[in-house]
Amino acid sequence: MILPVRTIPDPVLRQKARNVSRVTDKTRELLQNMVETMRDEPGVGLAAPQVGISERLIVVEYTEESEDSGAAKKPSRLYQLVNPEIVRHSRDTVEGNEGCLSIPGYLGTVDRYRQVTIKGLNQYGDPVRIKASDWLARVFQHEIDHLDGVLYIDRASEMFELVEEQEETEAVQA
Numbered sequence: 001m002i003l004p005v006r007t008i009p010d011p012v013l014r015q016k017a018r019n020v021s022r023v024t025d026k027t028r029e030l031l032q033n034m035v036e037t038m039r040d041e042p043g044v045g046l047a048a049p050q051v052g053i054s055e056r057l058i059v060v061e062y063t064e065e066s067e068d069s070g071a072a073k074k075p076s077r078l079y080q081l082v083n084p085e086i087v088r089h090s091r092d093t094v095e096g097n098e099g100c101l102s103i104p105g106y107l108g109t110v111d112r113y114r115q116v117t118i119k120g121l122n123q124y125g126d127p128v129r130i131k132a133s134d135w136l137a138r139v140f141q142h143e144i145d146h147l148d149g150v151l152y153i154d155r156a157s158e159m160f161e162l163v164e165e166q167e168e169t170e171a172v173q174a
């Protein structure tokens with residue numbers, strides 16, 4: 001089921017989301033709906049507060065894009081995480097542009113850790129540990145920020161308004 005995405009200034013986006021104490025069928029159903037919503041938008045990540053639910057749940061779908069246009073895309077990887085947290089990060093950071101489904105029409109330049117290690121539970125309640133770098137690390141940091149009520153505009157050094165054709169080609173929304 002595709003859920004409506006909350007946009008600023010909806011207060012749910014600024015709340016600190018609560019921990020999920022037990023992973024149940026209901027949790028899995030919500031995660032599945034978040035995946036469908038993310039793909040529908042389309043986005044590369046989505047956090048539960050963005051669909052109005054203040055719980056620590058995120059989904060991220062990562063496709064490694066080839067530099068050559070027209071080349072076959074590598075298969076994408078889907079992450080569905082419960083109570084994700086960053087347990088380690090690199091010292092070095094990297095600047096990049098990001099957008100947010102909850103802040104339509106804009107992109108911003110944000111400095112993020114180049115590499116992060118995420119700990120959490122998967123959709124079955126099993127512990128997982130993910131080491132991510134570069135673009136995937138950026139998406140995880142963006143989504144985990146959502147769980148603390150932090151938006152990328154709080155961290156952006158520069159903001160850009162999108163014109164319509166850019167919205168389709170360049171924007172990486174999460």
Ligand code: ZN
Nearest residue numbers: 100101102174
């Ligand atoms: Zn976002």
